[in-house]
Amino acid sequence: MILRACGPLDFGVMYDFMEHQEDCLYRTKDKKVRRAEIFDGRRVLFEVSESAEPDAVEVEILHDEGAGERMVSEYVADWFDLDYDLERFYTFARRDRRFETVTREYYGFRMLSYVNITDVLVWSIIGQQINMKFAFELKRRLVEYFGHFIEYEGKKYWIIPNAGELLTLTVEDMREMQISRRKAEYILACAEGVQNGSLSKEYLQGFDSYSRAKAHLTGVRGIGPWSANVVLMRTIKSRHAVPIGDAGLRNAFKITDGLNGKPDARYMEDIISGWGQFGAYATLYMWRVLG
Template identity: 35%
Template sequence: MFMKLIEIPLPQIFDWEAMKAYLSQHSLELLHPREEDWFYRWLNTGNESSLFRSTVDTQMNLIQIEVLHSSGVNNEEKIITEFVNEWWDLNRDLKSFYKIAKEDHLLAPLVEKSQGLRIGGIPDLWECAAWAIVGQQVNLSFAATLKNRLIQQFGEKIEWEGLEIWQFPSAEKIASLQPEELRPLAISQRKAEYLIGFSNMIVSGEIDKEKLRGFASAEEASQQLKKIRGIGKWSSNYILLRCLRYPDAFPLGDAALYNSVKKLLGMESKPTDDELLKLAENWEGWQAYATYHLWNA
């Protein structure tokens, strides 16, 4: 039995099947386990925490959120609603993206097929950066394995009617570790240093979401992030795409991006950066959504 029901009107264009596919892509999703069409999430709200589950009612055009365990804080509903808004990018007006995408020979068939695809986000900056770091260079399934080991080793879990729901390890927890303590998880020495270094900057407040918001372009915000050890051009733009949601974030260097373009254009070899940037001239202002459609393809 749930304690409270929150309903959010569904944006006009929203592809629930695509969002479900993203949320379910790694077979073992500890942070938002799925049961039927419900996704469970255990959210920190300061010193307290809320457990909720959310789904989409496509008949009623509603997002439904059931609060299963309340934190008791008086702005809980607002916090959860804002989280889901960011998680599923509900407030994005995609009209101008579709306008340019329909004129683009690479994107046109993709947006036709995936109307309402919205970028699945990682609203927590620390969690997003950690995912970017463990995902550097290695294939996605191995990256997911590393993330799950981090969560199960250093995170916290609760159970709800037999279902386990985990919280990502806090920055404080990772900041308290030595790199050697992460090595047994098969995280490289370098990545262990990157993770601990980033977590320390979160703990000290040296970096936070507010400081990364409000830049006129992803490029400017990216320059801030790239000052951090372990965060290069790919990771900075990945974080801007998934967490800060700059629509013009463009993760140049992304292996999946090159492979997708190569396949879609029937190229002999992977496109060069110059070729990719040439294509991206048509996507000005919407590089993040163009990238996401290419990943999705």
Template identity: 30%
Template sequence: MQVSTRFAIALPAGYVPAHALAFHGRDANGPAERVEGTHIRKAVLLDGVPTLLDLAIHDDHADCAIDADGPVAARARAALVNMLGLAIDPAPFAAMVAGDALFAPLVGRHPGLRVIQAATVFEALTWAVIGQQINLAFAIALRRSFIELAGRPHASGMWCYPEAADVARLDADQLGMRKFSRAKAETLLRLARLVADGDLDLERLLDEHGAAGAAERLLAIKGIGPWTVNYALLRGYGYPDCSLHGDVAVRNAIGRLLGGADGPRPDLREAEAFLLAYRPQRTMAAAYCWASLGAPVA
């Protein structure tokens, strides 16, 4: 049973499509994403149903389509909003730093900067685990293998990013054959099984426990550390006050902001203290740090 729905999402003035296009197009050969011009297509499993999310971005709106091989999940519309990067409003940060000698020039140089999210929290969290401590090119290759191994096809022919139940059926050896380290494979399986068994409700985690409580529950999972948690809060939940002091690129950017091109990289404690000044908008501070380096989309 194919179920389709069409609607439009209004875009704020000054919306810059390039940020969403770069994030969703970071794997030119990705089985679950296709980016052509200002058109994004994303295949993902939602409540067990292969679903194609379609975005055609225009000046003031995005034409949206949901084509599901079954009942449309209630969270499909929210997934499209996330993919456009509309969850975090950048205006409060811009107002906060209007007189800031470090960030005000960055805001001026990168108009319309937004934090783009993954379609689902599970996607953001598993991507964060996959990308831990490896370079971006290798992480993208692993992600591609992960989708091919655990995902399922949509009627369009695209391959859907998996849900927890699909990943939970795998074993570490299957992932190991695709070049996943044993530790990375076991962390992915441990996470997926907790979600699939109902012991961890990712969709309600932030609303029910707040950022600190959500972080505590995720950190209790072996193999998940503070950087992974903050990345999941940023890309999965669109939480506006993530401290990315553990991110090497953010720390490099802070060093340059404070000391010029040759400024020394601060240590974790120094970077955390620097970012504290930008509460409760530290997510956008990290986004501008990345932008200041021209860092690849992760």
């Protein structure tokens, strides 16, 4: 099936980015991305590739236990943020020289989202203040512990456990995976929130403003401003979300603004306050400045 984006989409640029990630929840090969998921207890494995049609992707279902095309198409549209009108961001970006080169180089690059709320919460905690390679390794250990996968053509396609399954873990179980005690406690707190509904995707999408959703998230133990903005940017799709304290964002400003050192919070806030509803995508493209 063919899924069209609202505005520009360059799957090749997206693929290049994904190929350099080490996320255990998808595989890249030969310009195609494969992923396994569970929808209402029904497992499915699908493949996403470039479409012959412009600004579109092609999706092929490789294994299906009854999920059906609709659930898969909705998932892929969410994952690649296909419903966002990217041309609106480019119109905004043309007014700021910081984006001149990066939007030309990565034209058609979209937000790679975390569709699963448990996935993004776990990542926002595991990824705090450690290098990305080790963070991906910790995530892999946690995912593989539960043994959910689809085997296809001799490869295992892993599926993240649900919040209820995470709650069967103890802190010591996660310590054996080399997840720190504090992060293990935070993961369990977030899993409890997903389970009781206070951190469910539907509940977070129900807030009428970015600031209220952020305040709710930062009220949960283990979720600081950076983690909250990761969740809001990449799962809830709050377009105002910007992780101001993010080290990568600070480094990007150093490059685009020709600074001798990293900018302080006030410098960044003065600029970011003008991004408004384009904050999430402005952040995404500032990260791409770093390569």
